[in-house]
Amino acid sequence: MSNADIVVVGAGAAGLFAAIHAARGAPHARVVAIDSAKSLGAKILVAGGGRCNVTHREVSEGDYCGSSSPLIRRVLRQYCVAETIAFFAQHGVALKEESTGKLFPTTDKARTVLDALLSAAASSGVTIQNPCRVESIVRPKDDAHSFEVCTASGPLTAKRVIVATGGMSLPKSGSDGSGYALAKALGHSMTPMVVPALVPLTLPDGHWLRTLSGLALDARVQVVPPASQRTKVAEGPVLCTHFGLSGPAILDISRHWVFAHEADSSSTLRVNWLPRFTPESLDEQLLASRGQSLLAAMRGLLPDRFLRELCAQTGVDPSCGVQQIPRTARVAFVRAATTCEVPISGTRGFTAAETTAGGIPLHEVDQATMESLRCSGLHLCGEVLDVDGRIGGFSFQWAWSSAFVAGTAAAAALTARA
Ligand SMILES: Cc1cc2nc3c(=O)[nH]c(=O)nc-3n(C[C@H](O)[C@H](O)[C@H](O)COP(=O)(O)OP(=O)(O)OC[C@H]3O[C@@H](n4cnc5c(N)ncnc54)[C@H](O)[C@@H]3O)c2cc1C
Structure with a gap:
Protein backbone atom coordinates (compact mmCIF):
# COMPACT_ATOMS: atom_id res chain seq x y z
CA MET A 1 0.00 0.00 0.00
CA PRO A 196 -29.82 21.22 -9.77
CA ALA A 197 -29.22 24.96 -9.39
CA LEU A 198 -28.28 27.67 -11.89
CA VAL A 199 -30.25 25.57 -14.34
CA PRO A 200 -32.57 26.43 -17.27
CA LEU A 201 -36.30 25.89 -16.66
CA THR A 202 -38.74 24.08 -18.92
CA LEU A 203 -42.25 25.04 -20.06
CA PRO A 204 -45.07 22.70 -21.08
CA ASP A 205 -45.28 21.62 -24.74
CA GLY A 206 -46.93 24.25 -26.88
CA HIS A 207 -46.43 27.12 -24.42
CA TRP A 208 -46.31 30.40 -26.35
CA LEU A 209 -42.93 31.45 -24.91
CA ARG A 210 -41.34 28.38 -26.52
CA THR A 211 -42.31 29.69 -29.94
CA LEU A 212 -40.16 32.78 -29.28
CA SER A 213 -36.93 30.77 -29.11
CA GLY A 214 -33.87 32.97 -29.45
CA LEU A 215 -35.47 36.11 -28.06
CA ALA A 216 -33.79 37.71 -25.01
CA LEU A 217 -35.39 40.36 -22.81
CA ASP A 218 -34.41 42.08 -19.58
CA ALA A 219 -36.97 41.00 -17.02
CA ARG A 220 -37.66 40.58 -13.33
CA VAL A 221 -38.55 37.07 -12.16
CA GLN A 222 -39.98 35.87 -8.89
CA VAL A 223 -41.23 32.53 -7.56
CA VAL A 224 -44.89 32.44 -6.50
CA PRO A 225 -45.45 31.52 -3.73
CA PRO A 226 -42.04 32.34 -2.25
CA ALA A 227 -40.11 29.19 -1.26
CA SER A 228 -38.80 30.81 1.89
CA GLN A 229 -38.10 34.19 3.38
CA ARG A 230 -34.73 34.05 1.63
CA THR A 231 -36.33 33.76 -1.80
CA LYS A 232 -35.03 36.54 -3.94
CA VAL A 233 -36.24 38.34 -6.97
CA ALA A 234 -33.84 37.98 -9.88
CA GLU A 235 -33.44 40.64 -12.52
CA GLY A 236 -31.53 40.45 -15.78
CA PRO A 237 -31.63 38.84 -19.19
CA VAL A 238 -34.21 36.08 -19.78
CA LEU A 239 -33.76 33.97 -22.90
CA CYS A 240 -36.68 32.18 -24.55
CA THR A 241 -35.61 28.77 -25.84
CA HIS A 242 -37.23 25.83 -27.65
CA PHE A 243 -37.65 24.05 -24.27
CA GLY A 244 -38.50 27.00 -22.00
CA LEU A 245 -36.48 29.74 -20.35
CA SER A 246 -32.80 30.36 -19.71
CA GLY A 247 -30.48 33.34 -19.21
CA PRO A 248 -28.91 34.75 -16.02
CA ALA A 249 -32.16 35.80 -14.26
CA ILE A 250 -33.69 32.35 -14.83
CA LEU A 251 -30.54 30.54 -13.69
CA ASP A 252 -30.46 32.64 -10.52
CA ILE A 253 -34.11 32.01 -9.66
CA SER A 254 -34.07 28.31 -10.63
CA ARG A 255 -33.06 26.89 -7.23
CA HIS A 256 -35.82 28.91 -5.56
CA TRP A 257 -38.38 27.52 -8.01
CA VAL A 258 -37.18 23.96 -7.37
CA PHE A 259 -37.57 24.34 -3.59
CA ALA A 260 -40.94 26.10 -3.92
CA HIS A 261 -42.18 23.45 -6.33
CA GLU A 262 -41.18 20.70 -3.90
CA ALA A 263 -43.25 22.41 -1.16
CA ASP A 264 -46.16 23.30 -3.45
CA SER A 265 -46.38 21.71 -6.89
CA SER A 266 -48.55 24.57 -8.20
CA SER A 267 -45.68 27.07 -7.83
CA THR A 268 -45.22 29.32 -10.82
CA LEU A 269 -42.83 31.98 -11.92
CA ARG A 270 -44.04 35.57 -12.10
CA VAL A 271 -42.26 37.53 -14.79
CA ASN A 272 -42.29 41.26 -15.28
CA TRP A 273 -41.23 41.70 -18.91
CA LEU A 274 -41.04 45.46 -18.32
CA PRO A 275 -39.15 45.74 -15.01
CA ARG A 276 -39.22 49.54 -15.10
CA PHE A 277 -43.02 49.42 -14.91
CA THR A 278 -45.63 48.35 -12.39
CA PRO A 279 -49.05 47.30 -13.71
CA GLU A 280 -50.35 50.71 -12.66
CA SER A 281 -47.60 52.77 -14.30
CA LEU A 282 -47.85 50.80 -17.56
CA ASP A 283 -51.61 51.26 -17.63
CA GLU A 284 -51.18 54.99 -17.01
CA GLN A 285 -48.65 55.26 -19.82
CA LEU A 286 -50.98 53.43 -22.21
CA LEU A 287 -53.93 55.63 -21.31
CA ALA A 288 -51.79 58.73 -21.82
CA SER A 289 -50.94 57.67 -25.40
CA ARG A 290 -54.04 59.21 -26.92
CA GLY A 291 -54.88 58.22 -30.46
CA GLN A 292 -52.01 55.75 -30.79
CA SER A 293 -52.32 52.08 -31.58
CA LEU A 294 -51.11 49.66 -28.90
CA LEU A 295 -48.20 48.77 -31.19
CA ALA A 296 -47.16 52.44 -31.43
CA ALA A 297 -47.69 53.09 -27.72
CA MET A 298 -45.48 50.10 -26.81
CA ARG A 299 -42.80 50.79 -29.44
CA GLY A 300 -39.27 50.44 -28.01
CA LEU A 301 -40.48 48.79 -24.82
CA LEU A 302 -40.69 45.20 -26.06
CA PRO A 303 -39.40 43.41 -29.17
CA ASP A 304 -42.05 43.46 -31.89
CA ARG A 305 -42.29 39.65 -32.09
CA PHE A 306 -42.79 39.40 -28.37
CA LEU A 307 -45.36 42.18 -28.26
CA ARG A 308 -47.45 40.61 -31.02
CA GLU A 309 -47.43 37.25 -29.22
CA LEU A 310 -48.39 38.92 -25.94
CA CYS A 311 -51.31 40.58 -27.75
CA ALA A 312 -52.36 37.25 -29.28
CA GLN A 313 -52.30 35.62 -25.84
CA THR A 314 -54.51 38.32 -24.33
CA GLY A 315 -56.86 38.70 -27.29
CA VAL A 316 -55.80 42.26 -28.10
CA ASP A 317 -55.41 43.56 -31.63
CA PRO A 318 -52.04 45.38 -31.61
CA SER A 319 -53.10 47.73 -34.41
CA CYS A 320 -56.17 48.81 -32.47
CA GLY A 321 -56.11 52.29 -30.87
CA VAL A 322 -55.45 52.06 -27.13
CA GLN A 323 -58.70 53.94 -26.37
CA GLN A 324 -60.69 51.41 -28.40
CA ILE A 325 -59.40 48.36 -26.52
CA PRO A 326 -62.01 47.17 -23.98
CA ARG A 327 -60.86 47.77 -20.40
CA THR A 328 -60.78 44.04 -19.50
CA ALA A 329 -58.58 43.25 -22.51
CA ARG A 330 -56.25 46.18 -21.72
CA VAL A 331 -55.94 45.02 -18.10
CA ALA A 332 -55.22 41.46 -19.30
CA PHE A 333 -52.48 42.81 -21.58
CA VAL A 334 -50.95 44.94 -18.81
CA ARG A 335 -50.99 41.94 -16.45
CA ALA A 336 -49.37 39.68 -19.03
CA ALA A 337 -46.65 42.28 -19.59
CA THR A 338 -45.88 43.00 -15.93
CA THR A 339 -47.12 40.11 -13.78
CA CYS A 340 -47.05 37.20 -16.22
CA GLU A 341 -47.62 33.85 -14.47
CA VAL A 342 -45.44 31.30 -16.22
CA PRO A 343 -46.24 27.61 -15.51
CA ILE A 344 -42.77 26.11 -15.20
CA SER A 345 -42.87 22.35 -15.75
CA GLY A 346 -39.38 21.43 -14.50
CA THR A 347 -35.65 21.97 -14.94
CA ARG A 348 -33.15 20.75 -17.51
CA GLY A 349 -31.57 18.67 -14.75
CA PHE A 350 -28.02 18.17 -13.55
CA THR A 351 -26.62 17.75 -17.07
CA ALA A 352 -27.48 21.40 -17.80
CA ALA A 353 -26.98 22.78 -14.28
CA GLU A 354 -24.00 24.95 -13.36
CA THR A 355 -24.15 23.98 -9.73
CA THR A 356 -25.87 21.94 -7.01
C1 LIG B 1 -21.24 24.80 -17.60
C2 LIG B 1 -20.75 25.38 -16.30
C3 LIG B 1 -20.29 26.69 -16.27
C4 LIG B 1 -19.88 27.25 -15.05
N1 LIG B 1 -19.40 28.52 -15.05
C5 LIG B 1 -18.96 29.08 -13.88
C6 LIG B 1 -18.37 30.37 -13.85
O1 LIG B 1 -18.11 30.98 -14.90
N2 LIG B 1 -18.05 30.90 -12.64
C7 LIG B 1 -18.26 30.22 -11.45
O2 LIG B 1 -17.96 30.74 -10.38
N3 LIG B 1 -18.75 28.97 -11.47
C8 LIG B 1 -19.10 28.38 -12.64
N4 LIG B 1 -19.58 27.10 -12.64
C9 LIG B 1 -19.64 26.38 -11.36
C10 LIG B 1 -18.24 25.86 -10.97
O3 LIG B 1 -17.64 25.26 -12.09
C11 LIG B 1 -18.32 24.85 -9.83
O4 LIG B 1 -19.06 25.36 -8.75
C12 LIG B 1 -16.92 24.48 -9.35
O5 LIG B 1 -16.19 23.91 -10.41
C13 LIG B 1 -16.98 23.50 -8.19
O6 LIG B 1 -15.68 23.10 -7.89
P1 LIG B 1 -15.39 21.75 -7.08
O7 LIG B 1 -13.94 21.55 -7.19
O8 LIG B 1 -16.04 21.81 -5.77
O9 LIG B 1 -16.15 20.62 -7.89
P2 LIG B 1 -15.88 20.07 -9.37
O10 LIG B 1 -15.38 21.14 -10.24
O11 LIG B 1 -17.14 19.40 -9.75
O12 LIG B 1 -14.71 19.03 -9.19
C14 LIG B 1 -14.88 17.80 -8.54
C15 LIG B 1 -13.86 16.83 -9.05
O13 LIG B 1 -13.93 15.64 -8.26
C16 LIG B 1 -13.80 14.52 -9.09
N5 LIG B 1 -14.44 13.38 -8.42
C17 LIG B 1 -15.74 13.26 -8.04
N6 LIG B 1 -15.95 12.09 -7.42
C18 LIG B 1 -14.74 11.45 -7.40
C19 LIG B 1 -14.31 10.20 -6.89
N7 LIG B 1 -15.12 9.35 -6.26
N8 LIG B 1 -13.01 9.86 -7.05
C20 LIG B 1 -12.13 10.70 -7.67
N9 LIG B 1 -12.50 11.90 -8.16
C21 LIG B 1 -13.79 12.28 -8.02
C22 LIG B 1 -14.45 14.91 -10.39
O14 LIG B 1 -13.95 14.18 -11.47
C23 LIG B 1 -14.11 16.40 -10.48
O15 LIG B 1 -12.95 16.62 -11.24
C24 LIG B 1 -19.95 26.50 -13.86
C25 LIG B 1 -20.38 25.17 -13.90
C26 LIG B 1 -20.78 24.60 -15.11
C27 LIG B 1 -21.24 23.16 -15.13
Missing part, protein backbone atom coordinates in the same frame (compact mmCIF):
# COMPACT_ATOMS: atom_id res chain seq x y z
CA SER A 2 1.48 3.39 -0.90
CA ASN A 3 1.53 6.19 1.62
CA ALA A 4 0.58 9.83 1.45
CA ASP A 5 0.38 12.49 4.10
CA ILE A 6 -2.59 14.30 2.61
CA VAL A 7 -4.92 12.83 -0.01
CA VAL A 8 -7.23 15.23 -1.82
CA VAL A 9 -10.17 13.44 -3.40
CA GLY A 10 -11.17 15.36 -6.53
CA ALA A 11 -8.88 17.67 -8.52
CA GLY A 12 -11.37 20.22 -9.79
CA ALA A 13 -11.22 23.88 -8.79
CA ALA A 14 -11.50 23.20 -5.04
CA GLY A 15 -9.34 20.07 -5.04
CA LEU A 16 -6.46 21.64 -6.95
CA PHE A 17 -6.57 24.77 -4.80
CA ALA A 18 -6.68 22.75 -1.57
CA ALA A 19 -3.79 20.55 -2.73
CA ILE A 20 -1.67 23.58 -3.68
CA HIS A 21 -2.16 25.19 -0.26
CA ALA A 22 -1.70 21.92 1.61
CA ALA A 23 1.60 21.32 -0.17
CA ARG A 24 2.75 24.89 0.44
CA GLY A 25 1.83 24.71 4.11
CA ALA A 26 3.65 21.41 4.61
CA PRO A 27 6.50 21.44 2.07
CA HIS A 28 7.89 18.07 3.16
CA ALA A 29 4.56 16.29 3.09
CA ARG A 30 3.43 13.98 0.29
CA VAL A 31 0.25 15.52 -1.09
CA VAL A 32 -1.66 13.40 -3.59
CA ALA A 33 -4.71 14.67 -5.49
CA ILE A 34 -6.81 11.90 -7.03
CA ASP A 35 -9.41 12.46 -9.74
CA SER A 36 -11.59 10.03 -11.64
CA ALA A 37 -11.65 12.16 -14.77
CA LYS A 38 -9.44 11.32 -17.73
CA SER A 39 -8.72 14.97 -18.41
CA LEU A 40 -8.70 17.38 -15.52
CA GLY A 41 -10.58 20.64 -15.06
CA ALA A 42 -13.51 20.02 -17.43
CA LYS A 43 -15.70 22.40 -15.47
CA ILE A 44 -13.09 25.13 -15.35
CA LEU A 45 -12.72 24.87 -19.13
CA VAL A 46 -16.45 25.22 -19.85
CA ALA A 47 -17.03 27.88 -17.20
CA GLY A 48 -18.20 31.30 -18.26
CA GLY A 49 -18.74 30.15 -21.84
CA GLY A 50 -15.08 29.05 -22.07
CA ARG A 51 -13.78 32.30 -20.54
CA CYS A 52 -14.02 31.21 -16.85
CA ASN A 53 -15.62 33.78 -14.58
CA VAL A 54 -13.06 33.32 -11.79
CA THR A 55 -14.66 35.54 -9.17
CA HIS A 56 -16.67 38.74 -8.67
CA ARG A 57 -15.73 42.30 -7.70
CA GLU A 58 -17.63 41.95 -4.44
CA VAL A 59 -18.50 38.71 -2.72
CA SER A 60 -20.44 38.30 0.50
CA GLU A 61 -22.51 35.63 2.22
CA GLY A 62 -25.63 37.28 0.76
CA ASP A 63 -24.62 35.95 -2.66
CA TYR A 64 -25.12 32.36 -1.49
CA CYS A 65 -27.92 30.04 -0.44
CA GLY A 66 -27.94 26.72 1.36
CA SER A 67 -26.18 26.71 4.71
CA SER A 68 -26.58 29.62 7.10
CA SER A 69 -25.11 33.00 6.19
CA PRO A 70 -22.90 33.47 9.27
CA LEU A 71 -21.18 30.14 8.61
CA ILE A 72 -20.61 31.00 4.94
CA ARG A 73 -19.24 34.42 5.95
CA ARG A 74 -16.69 32.80 8.30
CA VAL A 75 -15.22 30.83 5.41
CA LEU A 76 -15.30 33.63 2.82
CA ARG A 77 -13.54 36.04 5.20
CA GLN A 78 -10.51 33.80 5.42
CA TYR A 79 -9.77 34.06 1.70
CA CYS A 80 -11.34 36.99 -0.05
CA VAL A 81 -11.54 38.29 -3.61
CA ALA A 82 -8.33 40.35 -3.27
CA GLU A 83 -6.45 37.17 -2.36
CA THR A 84 -7.92 35.31 -5.32
CA ILE A 85 -6.82 38.12 -7.65
CA ALA A 86 -3.33 38.14 -6.10
CA PHE A 87 -3.01 34.34 -6.37
CA PHE A 88 -3.83 34.31 -10.07
CA ALA A 89 -1.62 37.35 -10.74
CA GLN A 90 1.30 35.53 -9.07
CA HIS A 91 0.68 32.65 -11.44
CA GLY A 92 0.61 34.77 -14.56
CA VAL A 93 -3.16 35.18 -14.87
CA ALA A 94 -4.22 38.82 -14.85
CA LEU A 95 -7.95 39.25 -14.27
CA LYS A 96 -10.11 41.96 -15.79
CA GLU A 97 -13.37 43.24 -14.39
CA GLU A 98 -16.43 43.60 -16.59
CA SER A 99 -19.24 46.10 -16.04
CA THR A 100 -21.31 43.39 -14.32
CA GLY A 101 -18.58 42.99 -11.68
CA LYS A 102 -17.55 39.59 -13.04
CA LEU A 103 -13.79 38.91 -13.26
CA PHE A 104 -12.33 36.99 -16.19
CA PRO A 105 -8.76 36.28 -17.29
CA THR A 106 -7.55 38.99 -19.66
CA THR A 107 -6.89 36.22 -22.19
CA ASP A 108 -10.64 35.40 -22.21
CA LYS A 109 -9.54 31.77 -22.11
CA ALA A 110 -10.46 29.38 -19.31
CA ARG A 111 -7.46 27.26 -20.29
CA THR A 112 -5.19 29.98 -18.80
CA VAL A 113 -6.85 29.47 -15.41
CA LEU A 114 -6.58 25.67 -15.51
CA ASP A 115 -2.96 25.78 -16.69
CA ALA A 116 -2.07 28.17 -13.84
CA LEU A 117 -3.63 25.83 -11.27
CA LEU A 118 -1.92 22.75 -12.73
CA SER A 119 1.44 24.48 -12.87
CA ALA A 120 1.04 25.82 -9.29
CA ALA A 121 0.19 22.29 -8.17
CA ALA A 122 3.26 20.84 -9.92
CA SER A 123 5.63 23.49 -8.56
CA SER A 124 4.25 23.02 -5.05
CA GLY A 125 5.05 19.31 -5.26
CA VAL A 126 1.49 17.96 -5.56
CA THR A 127 1.22 14.51 -7.16
CA ILE A 128 -1.87 14.15 -9.31
CA GLN A 129 -3.25 10.69 -9.94
CA ASN A 130 -5.87 10.41 -12.71
CA PRO A 131 -7.97 8.82 -14.03
CA CYS A 132 -8.46 7.09 -10.70
CA ARG A 133 -11.76 6.82 -8.89
CA VAL A 134 -11.88 6.80 -5.10
CA GLU A 135 -14.28 4.02 -4.10
CA SER A 136 -14.20 4.43 -0.33
CA ILE A 137 -12.38 6.11 2.53
CA VAL A 138 -12.15 4.09 5.73
CA ARG A 139 -10.53 4.37 9.12
CA PRO A 140 -8.43 1.28 9.84
CA LYS A 141 -9.73 -0.37 13.05
CA ASP A 142 -6.33 -0.23 14.76
CA ASP A 143 -5.46 3.38 13.85
CA ALA A 144 -7.65 6.33 14.73
CA HIS A 145 -5.22 8.79 13.13
CA SER A 146 -5.08 7.62 9.54
CA PHE A 147 -7.30 6.75 6.61
CA GLU A 148 -7.27 4.07 3.97
CA VAL A 149 -8.27 5.55 0.64
CA CYS A 150 -9.43 2.77 -1.66
CA THR A 151 -9.12 3.56 -5.36
CA ALA A 152 -9.65 1.66 -8.57
CA SER A 153 -5.83 1.40 -8.81
CA GLY A 154 -5.27 0.18 -5.27
CA PRO A 155 -5.32 1.55 -1.71
CA LEU A 156 -3.38 4.46 -0.22
CA THR A 157 -2.91 5.40 3.39
CA ALA A 158 -3.23 9.04 4.39
CA LYS A 159 -2.94 11.03 7.59
CA ARG A 160 -5.44 13.60 6.39
CA VAL A 161 -8.05 13.50 3.63
CA ILE A 162 -9.68 16.46 1.90
CA VAL A 163 -12.92 15.64 0.09
CA ALA A 164 -13.37 18.01 -2.87
CA THR A 165 -15.55 15.85 -5.11
CA GLY A 166 -17.99 18.58 -6.16
CA GLY A 167 -21.75 18.16 -6.39
CA MET A 168 -23.77 16.60 -9.18
CA SER A 169 -23.81 19.28 -11.85
CA LEU A 170 -22.40 18.30 -15.24
CA PRO A 171 -21.94 14.64 -14.22
CA LYS A 172 -19.99 13.77 -17.36
CA SER A 173 -17.17 15.93 -15.96
CA GLY A 174 -16.71 13.34 -13.18
CA SER A 175 -18.82 15.05 -10.50
CA ASP A 176 -21.48 12.38 -10.13
CA GLY A 177 -22.24 12.82 -6.43
CA SER A 178 -20.05 9.90 -5.32
CA GLY A 179 -18.40 12.21 -2.77
CA TYR A 180 -21.62 12.29 -0.76
CA ALA A 181 -21.41 8.55 -0.15
CA LEU A 182 -17.73 8.87 0.83
CA ALA A 183 -18.59 11.53 3.43
CA LYS A 184 -21.71 9.73 4.65
CA ALA A 185 -19.68 6.58 5.33
CA LEU A 186 -17.53 8.71 7.64
CA GLY A 187 -20.50 9.98 9.65
CA HIS A 188 -21.82 12.93 7.66
CA SER A 189 -25.44 13.62 6.81
CA MET A 190 -26.97 15.19 3.73
CA THR A 191 -29.53 17.90 3.25
CA PRO A 192 -32.99 16.41 2.51
CA MET A 193 -32.81 17.76 -1.04
CA VAL A 194 -29.90 17.79 -3.50
CA VAL A 195 -31.12 19.47 -6.67
CA ALA A 357 -28.17 23.12 -4.24
CA GLY A 358 -27.88 20.95 -1.16
CA GLY A 359 -25.11 18.63 -0.02
CA ILE A 360 -23.21 18.20 3.20
CA PRO A 361 -24.35 20.79 5.76
CA LEU A 362 -21.70 23.40 6.51
CA HIS A 363 -22.42 23.14 10.23
CA GLU A 364 -20.90 19.65 10.14
CA VAL A 365 -17.44 21.19 9.63
CA ASP A 366 -15.42 23.65 11.69
CA GLN A 367 -15.40 26.71 9.43
CA ALA A 368 -11.97 27.79 10.74
CA THR A 369 -10.36 24.65 9.30
CA MET A 370 -13.07 22.98 7.17
CA GLU A 371 -12.32 19.90 9.28
CA SER A 372 -15.19 17.54 9.81
CA LEU A 373 -16.86 17.63 13.20
CA ARG A 374 -17.91 14.02 12.59
CA CYS A 375 -14.55 12.54 11.65
CA SER A 376 -11.27 14.10 12.73
CA GLY A 377 -8.61 14.40 10.05
CA LEU A 378 -11.20 14.71 7.29
CA HIS A 379 -11.71 18.10 5.60
CA LEU A 380 -14.36 19.11 3.06
CA CYS A 381 -14.46 21.97 0.58
CA GLY A 382 -16.13 23.22 -2.60
CA GLU A 383 -19.47 22.29 -4.11
CA VAL A 384 -19.80 19.03 -2.12
CA LEU A 385 -20.97 21.25 0.74
CA ASP A 386 -24.44 22.76 1.00
CA VAL A 387 -23.49 26.19 -0.38
CA ASP A 388 -24.58 27.45 -3.80
CA GLY A 389 -23.74 30.84 -5.22
CA ARG A 390 -25.59 33.02 -7.68
CA ILE A 391 -24.35 33.52 -11.22
CA GLY A 392 -21.27 35.74 -11.53
CA GLY A 393 -18.15 33.93 -10.26
CA PHE A 394 -19.51 33.22 -6.77
CA SER A 395 -19.29 29.42 -7.12
CA PHE A 396 -15.59 29.60 -7.87
CA GLN A 397 -14.95 32.08 -5.07
CA TRP A 398 -16.57 29.58 -2.71
CA ALA A 399 -14.29 26.88 -4.11
CA TRP A 400 -11.15 29.04 -3.67
CA SER A 401 -12.04 30.23 -0.15
CA SER A 402 -13.16 26.90 1.28
CA ALA A 403 -10.27 25.03 -0.38
CA PHE A 404 -7.68 27.50 0.89
CA VAL A 405 -8.98 27.01 4.43
CA ALA A 406 -9.08 23.21 4.09
CA GLY A 407 -5.62 22.94 2.50
CA THR A 408 -3.78 25.24 4.91
CA ALA A 409 -5.50 23.71 7.94
CA ALA A 410 -4.71 20.15 6.85
CA ALA A 411 -1.05 21.15 6.40
CA ALA A 412 -0.95 22.93 9.75
CA ALA A 413 -2.44 19.93 11.55
CA LEU A 414 0.11 17.67 9.92
CA THR A 415 3.09 19.80 10.90
CA ALA A 416 1.70 20.25 14.44
CA ARG A 417 1.60 16.44 14.84
CA ALA A 418 5.11 15.89 13.42
